Amino acid sequence: MKKITVAGLAGLLSAVPAYAHDSIYSDDVVVTANRIPQPREAVLADVSVITGEEIARSGQSSLVEVLRTLPGVEIESNGGLGMASAVHLRGTSSQSVVVLVDGLRVGSATLGTTAFEQISPDQVERIEVVRGPASSLYGADAVGGVIQIFTKHGESKPVASVSFGYGSYNTRKATASLSGAIGDTRASLNISTLNTDGISSLRNQTERAADHDAYRNESISASIDHKIVDGHEIGLQIYDSFNHAQFDDDSLFSSHQYMTQRGISLTSRNQITTIWHSTLRVGEGEDALKSFGSSFGENIIRTYQRQYLWQNDVQLPLGTLTLAYDRLEQHVVSLTEFAKTHRNDNGWLASYLLDEGPHSFQFSMRRDDNSQFGQHTTGNIAYGYRFNQFWKVSGSYGTAFRAPTFADLYWPFQDFGPSYGTYQGNPNLKPETSRNREVSLTYDQGHHRVTATAYHNEVNNLLVCCQGLFHDFPTNVGSATINGVTLAYEGWFDRYHLRANSDFQSPKDDETGHLLSRRSRAHGAIYLGQTWDKLELGTEVVSSGARYDDAANTRRLGGYTLVNFTGKYELSPEWSLEGRINNVFDKYYTLATFYGTPYSTPGANLFVGLRWQSK
Template sequence: MIRHKFYPTAVLSTALTLVLPVDSSQAATSLDRVNVTANRMARTIDETLAAVTVITREDIQNSQAKDITQLLDGTQGVTMSSNGGLGKATGIRLRGTDSKHVLVLIDGVRIGSATLGTTAFQDIPLAQIERIEIVRGPRSQLYGADAVGGVIQIFTRKAKAGEGISAEAEYGSHNTRRLALGVAGGRERVDYSLRVADLRSDGFSALKNNNPDEDGYNNRSISGHLGYRLSDEMKLSITALRAAGENEYDSAWGPTDLYETDFLQQAVSGRLEYAPGEIWDITLSAGESRDETTNFTNSSFDSTFNTKRRQLSWQNDIALSDESILTLGFDFLRDQVEGTSSYSVNQRDNRALFAQYQTMLGLNDFVIGLRHDDNESFGDHNTGNIAWGRALTENLRLVASYGTGFRAPTFNDLYYQDPWGSSGNPNLTPEESESLELSLRGRQAWGEWNVNLFRTDIEGLIDWVEIAPFTYQPQNVDQARIDGLEAGVSTELAGWHLGANLTLLDPRNRTTGKLLTDRSERTLRFDIDRALGNTEVGATLQARSHNFSNATNTLGTAGFATLDLRVARHLSPEWTLRGQIRNLFDRDYETVRTYNTGGRELFVSVHYQPK
C-alpha cells in the first residue's frame, strides 16, 4: 500500500464536515471516517474535497430504518419518495437532480436498469449493508455516465475482528416481519462472511382512489464475502449480493386489477489489490450486476425486462511525492438488455480512460480529474473536474470546485418500440451538465458545521415529445438550472447529541421557467439522541415544502412534517432490544402525488451481535 504524507492531518483538521443523518453521537469522529467513492481510493473525510456523507452499520442500526428510502431521506442534499411503502418504486433527488442522474454502485459494481435508467433502491436490503457513501456533485470524471447529481456507493457486510454468529428479528405494523442471520470470521490470511435475511410485509393500499387491497412485499436476500491475503503485498476478495422476491402494487391504468412483479437484484464482484512498491498500488476488479423484473396482471404474465451489466477496471495509484498522488485507470462496461419488448440494439460497450492528480501546496489542496468515454451507441465524451481547498484558519476551511457530467440515453430512449407507434430515438445525444460549488466548513470545540452553495446547469434534457396524436418519441429539448444551499451542524448540548440538515433549492426548467417536477424547495431533518446508561433514546423530525407533480406546475403535493421516536435497551453486551414509533402524530401526507403512506407505525426488534 502507498505510504506517504499526503494531506497531513495537522493541516486538514478543518476539512469536510460530515453531518450524520442518524446517531449524531458519532460527530466527534466523523472527520476520521473513510470513504473510497469520492476519489476512487481510501481517504478519510478530511482528505476529500468533495461533499461526502458516510453512513456506517452502527448508524443503520441506530436509525431503525426499514429500507434505504427511510434511511437516506433528509440527509444533506437528499430527498427520497415512495409509491406506497415497502417495496414500491422509489425515487431519489440528489441536489435536485433526477433519479436518472445518480450513479449507484454496489461494492464498486454499477447497478440499475439500463432500460429505465434508474435503480431499484427499494429492493436492496438494509440487513446486507455495511456502509453507504454519498458523494454530492458530479463525478463523471471518475465514473463516466450518469454521475450528474452524484454517486451513491453501497458496501455489503464484511467480517470484523471477533465476529461469529449474529441474528436479528423484528415485527411491526402492516404485519411486517424481518429475520436475519449471519456468520463471519477469519484467520491470519482469510476472512469470510455469509448472511441471509427475509423481509415480509402485508403492506397497505398503495394508490389512493384505487383497489383498496393490501399491497404486500417479500424480499429474500443473501450476501457473502471471502477475502484471502496471498502475501503482504497482495489480496484477493470476492463479494456477492442477491435479493429476490415479489411486490404487489397499484396502477392507475386498471383501478380494479391486481398487479405483481417478481424481481431480482444481484451484484457479484472480484478484486485483486497489489502493491509492488511503497509508492504504487494496483487494483484489478471485475463484476456483474443484474436487474430483472417479471410483471403480472391478475396473475397472468404481462412482460419482462432484464438488464445485465459486466465491467472490468484497472486502476493505478502512484505517489509522486509525499504531497502528490497520480491515478491512472481504464474501465470497460457492457450493458445488455432482453425481455418482451423489442430493441433494435440490445447490447452496447463503453471503454474509458481516466486520470486524477491530487496534491498539496502549503495550505492549499488541489484535485484535477479527466476522463474520456468511448461508447458505441453515442460516441466519445469527455468530462473533467477541478477542486481547490484552503485552510483559512486551523478550524475553518474554504473549498471551491467545478465539474462536468453527462447522462447517457437509456435503451428505452434509444431503441424502444411499442405496438402503437411510439419509439426511441437513436439520434439522441447525452444530457450534459456543468456544476459549480463553494463550501465553507468548520470544526470547533462545540461541534462541526458546513455550508455549501452550488449551481448545476443541465443541457439537452431528454423528454418524450408527442410527434403525432398519441405517438411519442424522446428528444433533447429541455434545459435545467438548479441553484441550491446545503447547511449542516452537529453538536452536543447537556448530554444530547444534535444534528441538523437543511437543503434549499431553486430547481427550474430554463425552457419554461417552471419548477422541475417532484422537487421540494425546502427540506429539513433534525436528529436528537442521548444515552442514559444502558438505554438510548432519540427522535427525528423531517419536514419538506410542497412540490409539483407536472411540468406546468398545476398539480402537486402539500408540504408536511413528521416526527419519529426510537428507543434501544442494551440487555447485555451482545443483546439489544429496539423499538420505534414512526409518524407519531399519524400525519396523512404524500411523497408522490396520490400515493399513500403508512400512517403511524410501530416496530419492535431484538438483535444479537457478539462483541
C-alpha cells in the first residue's frame, strides 16, 4: 500500500499540467489552527477542512463516517448507526482530542469522549480538524488534536431547503432549514430527524442478540447574529440533539438509552480599536445519558460544562498577538455516587503569529490551573519557509496533556458478577503528558496540492481505563511512542476531483512493544468524483490494516477495505436526487468487541434522498 501510494503521488506531480499558482485553498479561511481567522494556505499546523457541500455530497447519515475519510483519523464503533463511537487522531486515544461545536466544548467529563454519533451531519456547515498537540491553545486533552464543528449559520441571501430519504434497515431521514438576513440581523434554523430499525449491536447467534437495535435522532440548531454598529456584533447559538438507542438484552449494556447533547452560547465580538479585536463568550454544554436495563436497572449521568472566554487579538506592525483567558467549570450529576462532582480550570494563553514574505512563524504558551490536578504549562513553536511559489517546508515542537476523567478518578466500586469481576476508579491518577515533533513538506501547484507530514509523539504517564484484570481499575502505565507519516493529495483534473490520503504509524506501548488498542499500522482513504452536466458520481475507498482490541494484543481485529458509491442528479435548479451505496462488496469486518464478542458493522446498504433548495 505504501509503495503504491507514494508512486501514485509522484506520478501525479510529473503528469499534471502547470497552472497559475492560485491555490485551491486561496479563498479558504481556517479558525481552529490558531484561534483566529487565517488563510488556510498560510497555516503551519496539519489541518483538514470538510465543507457542508462536501458533507451533503457524501450522503452519510453519520458524522463518524464523514470523519473516517480524513487524514490521521481512525474510528471505532459499538454497533450500527447511532451506537457509541470514538475517533482516534494520529494514533492517540479517543479521549485525547478536544471537540468543539461553534467554539464550545462538548462531550462527557465522566468518560472523556464525545458522542459523535449523536451529531447530525445535516446540522453541520463545516468541520476543521487540526492534527497534533494543541493544549497550548485549548488546554487539557488536545494531545492528538482538535476537531471543531461549525453548525449552519445565516448569510445575507435568504436560503431554504428541505430533504427526505429512505434506505436499508428501514432508515428514514428528513431535514429542513431556513436562513437569511434582514437588515443588520442574520438568523438560521435547522431541523433534522433520523429513524432506523438498525442492526444487532452485537454479532452472535443468540436469539435476543440477533434482533434489530433501533435508533432515533432529533436535532435542532439555531443562530441569530446582530450588528449593533460597525465592528460590534452580538450572537446567540443553540444546538440540541435528542437520541434513543436500543441494545442487545444479553450484553452488559442497558436494553435502551436516552441521550441528550446540547450547547448554548452568547458571543460578543468587538473591534475596540483599529488594531484590537475582542471576543467575549459565555456558554454551557450538556451531555446526558439515561439508561435502562434488566441487568443493572436505571442510571442517569449528566455532565455540565460551563465555559467563559475572553480573547483579545492585537495587530502588531509585524504579526498578530493573541491574549486570552478561558474558564471551564465541570459538574457531574449522577445516580452513581462519585466522590467528587465538581472541578474548575482556569487557563491563560499568549500566542504570536507572523506570516511575512517566505517566512511563517507561530508561538503559543498556556498555563492551566485545575482545582483537581494542579497546574500545567504547555507550549508550541512552529516555523515555515516557502522555497518558491510551489514548495513550502515547516516544522514544529509542542507539548500537551490529557486530564483524568471523573470516571477515571472517582467511579465507585462496582461488582459485575463472577463472569466480569469488579471495577473502581483511581483517585491517584496523574495527567497524561506528551511531547511532539513534526516536519511537513507541501507542494501546491494551484489545482493540485500534496503534503507529507512526519511526526514523533512521546506520551508519558499513559492513562488506560482498564488493565484486563478481574479486579480492574484505571492506571498510569508508563509511556508510549507514536511515530507516523501522513501523505495527502487533493486536486482537479478537468471534471474529476480526487482526494487521497495514507497514514503509516507505529503507536506502541514502550514497555511491552504492543500496539495501542484499536489502532492500526496503516490506514487511508481515496475519493474520486466525476461530473457530467447534471450528474455527479463519486467512488470512495476506505482501508485499514489489522488492529488489536486489547492492550495485550491477544484479540486481533483483521484489516478491511470498504468501497462506497455516491451519486447526485440535478432534476431542476432547485430539485436534486441523491443516493449512496455503502460497503458495496458486503465486507465483513470488526471495529471493536465486547469481551471478545464482536460488535456488528453494517453490510451492503443503500440510501436514496430527494432535496429541494431555493435558488
